[in-house]
Amino acid sequence: MESSNFMQSNYTDNYNAIQLSLPLDLGIKINPDDEVVSFLKALEGVNLKKYLKRDERRGRKGYDNVLLLKAVLLARMVSDCDVRNLESLCKHDIRFMYIMQEATPSHMTFERLMKNYLIDDIDHIFFDIVNNICNLMNVDKSIQYIDGTKIEANANKYSFVYKARILNARMKLFSKITDSIIQMNMERGFDFPYHYFYCAQEIGYIVQYLMETMINDDIKMVYGRGKRKTEIQRWYDLFLGYYTKLDEYEFWLFIIGNDRNSCSKIDHDATMCATKIDFYCNTGLS
Helix, strand or coil: CCCCCCCCCCCCCCCCCCCCCCCCCHHHHCCCCCHHHHHHHHCCCCCHHHHECCCCCCCCCCCCHHHHHHHHHHHHHCCCCCHHHHHHHHHHCHHHHHHCCCCCCCHHHHHHHHHHHECCCHHHHHHHHHHHHHHHCCCCCCCCCCCCCCCCCCCCHHHEEEHHHHHHHHHHHHHHHHHHHHHHHHHHCCCCCCCCCCCHHHHHHHHHHHHHHHHHCCCCCCCCCCCCCCHHHHHHHHHHHHHHHHHHHHHHHHHHCCCCCEEECCCCCCCCCCCCCCCCCCCCCC
């Protein structure tokens, strides 16, 4: 009697933990409040074809230039407009996959679009987008809307001046000035008053007096390697540095005022605002 052997397939060999799941439509997986939904809504009333040259191909059908342009505009909106990054986004980012209808153009495709098919500067398209948004939101463009918010493009923590740091540094400088005045009075026989607080003008009087003393005594100021300064010139240079720092502190405190705690060195109306703080209490600004 012949025995029958049944060959059962081994289902574990081709098993993959990453399986497809329904729905397969990417538009369903995107949240309704996602930025790409608002982006496509703003583009509905914009004719993008007028910014593109007429595509005349005799060979195989290529990618849709309108979809490519939408992907480029979305990339500029999220501040990532490198063509190689665009190629990667169309392969892995669900937003770009949804716009491109799951097509995966290469970086050369985007390069040809920007060089050969785009008629006008791509930044001019945003004017039409803004006008369409104004129409959708019923914005009256005859009214000028003034916003007092100041945003610096390349802000970092070293381009801002902070009031608390200035006040702490100024108090330390006051202590150094007091010690220097006491020591100079003892060595030179001067009678300059000293106290807990000073202003730049008061230190400027001391600097001016030391300069007049050197002129009257016919003392020449020397600088550079191999030159030995006189004692009074060393005091003059020291208090001149005090005067410069106090004048700088008073300038920034005047700019900041009483209602703010910081200001930008470039734009004095801008105030520092740290939007994120990590585990180590760093602001993320470098």
